Amino acid sequence: MADESYTTSTSTSHLLGSVPAVIAEEKNTTNHEVPYANMQTFPPNNGGDRGQGYQTLGSPTEAFGQQPTNNWQGVFNVSSYTQYFNVDTDVVISRLISSLNPVGDDFFSKIDANPDLYGLIWISTTLVFVLALLGNLATYLMQKQADNTISWSFDVSYVNTAAWSIYGYVIVVPMAYYFFLQYMGSNANLIRFWCMWGYSLTVFIMSSFLLLIPVGILRWIIIILTGVGSASFVALNLRSFIEGNDLSVAVIAAFFLQIALAIFIKVWFFA
Numbered sequence: 001m002a003d004e005s006y007t008t009s010t011s012t013s014h015l016l017g018s019v020p021a022v023i024a025e026e027k028n029t030t031n032h033e034v035p036y037a038n039m040q041t042f043p044p045n046n047g048g049d050r051g052q053g054y055q056t057l058g059s060p061t062e063a064f065g066q067q068p069t070n071n072w073q074g075v076f077n078v079s080s081y082t083q084y085f086n087v088d089t090d091v092v093i094s095r096l097i098s099s100l101n102p103v104g105d106d107f108f109s110k111i112d113a114n115p116d117l118y119g120l121i122w123i124s125t126t127l128v129f130v131l132a133l134l135g136n137l138a139t140y141l142m143q144k145q146a147d148n149t150i151s152w153s154f155d156v157s158y159v160n161t162a163a164w165s166i167y168g169y170v171i172v173v174p175m176a177y178y179f180f181l182q183y184m185g186s187n188a189n190l191i192r193f194w195c196m197w198g199y200s201l202t203v204f205i206m207s208s209f210l211l212l213i214p215v216g217i218l219r220w221i222i223i224i225l226t227g228v229g230s231a232s233f234v235a236l237n238l239r240s241f242i243e244g245n246d247l248s249v250a251v252i253a254a255f256f257l258q259i260a261l262a263i264f265i266k267v268w269f270f271a
Contacts, residue, residue: 084117084191092119099199102232106240107196115191120198124170127205131162134208135269141214142271161268169261170197173254177238180250186242196237200230200258204265211270219270227262231255 096119098107135158143150174193181188207226211219235255242250 081117084115087114087116087118092116092122095119095199096202099202099233100229102229102236107199107233107237108192108241111192111195115189115195117191117194117198120170120194123198123201123205124166127201127208128159128162128166130205130208131166131265131269132158134212135162138212138214138270141212145214158269165264165268166201170194170201173197173257177250177254181242181247184247186247188241192241197234200234203230203233204262208265208270211266219266223262223266223270227259230262231258234258 091114095107095110095116098104098110136154139155140152143152171194174197175190178188178190178193203226207222210222213219213222232255235251235258238254239248239251
C-alpha cells in the first residue's frame with residue numbers, strides 16, 4: 001500500500017469561510033514626533049488646536065495640508081483657548097511656588113514653551129473672592145474692637161470693587177507692556193506676560209489672611225512686605241526678559257505698579 005503524504009497548505013485565504021491572514025505592518029515610530037504645543041502666539045489660531053498642540057492618535061489633520069493661520073478670528077472661538085490650559089496640577093503648583101520666590105529661577109525659563117492662562121484666571125478669581133470676604137471680616141473686627149455696640153452689615157460692593165480692580169489690573173497692565181515693548185522693538189509675548197502677572201498675585205491671597213489681624217501698623221508691615229515680594233518677582237523676571245535692551249524704566253514702572261496694587265488692597269479692603 002503506497003504511503004500517503006498529507007501536505008498542509010500555508011495559504012488558506014482562498015477557501016470559503018476562511019479568515020484572511022493578518023499582515024502586521026511595521027510602523028515607523030522613529031520619525032513620528034508629537035509636536036510641541038504652540039502657546040507662544042496671540043491671538044490664538046482659528047479652529048483651536050488643529051494642527052498644533054498635544055494631539056492624540058487619530059486626530060484629524062488639517063484639510064489639504066494647510067496649517068491654521070494666526071488671525072483675530074480665533075479670539076471668538078472658544079476651542080482656540082484650550083492650548084493655553086494644557087497644564088496639570090504638578091505644573092501649576094510648581095509655578096505657584098516659584099512665584100513666592102522672587103530670587104529663584106527665572107520664571108520665563110520655567111514656563112518655557114508652555115505658558116498658561118489657567119493660573120491667571122484661577123488666581124485672579126480666588127483673590128477677588130478672598131478680598132471681598134476677608135475685607136468685610138477685617139472691617140467687622142476693627143469696628144468691634146473700636147466699639148462693640150456698633151451694628152455691622154456685609155458690604156457687597158467689595159465684590160464689585162475687587163473684580164474690576166484685580167481683573168482690570170492683571171489684564172490691562174500686561175497688555176500695556178506687550179504693546180509698549182513691541183513698539184520699542186523687543187520680542188514681547190502677551191501670553192507669557194499674562195501668565196507671569198497672574199502668578200504674581202499668589203502672595204496677595206496668602207497675605208490677605210494675615211491682614212485680618214486688627215492691628216493697623218502690623219497690617220501695613222504685612223502689605224508692604226507682600227507688595228515688595230510680588231513687585232520683585234515681576235521686575236526681576238521682566239528684566240531678564242528684556243535683557244540687552246535699555247528699558248530699565250519699564251522694569252522700575254512694573255515694580256511700583258505692584259506696590260501700588262498692594263497699597264490699594266490695604267487702603268480699600270483692610271483699612
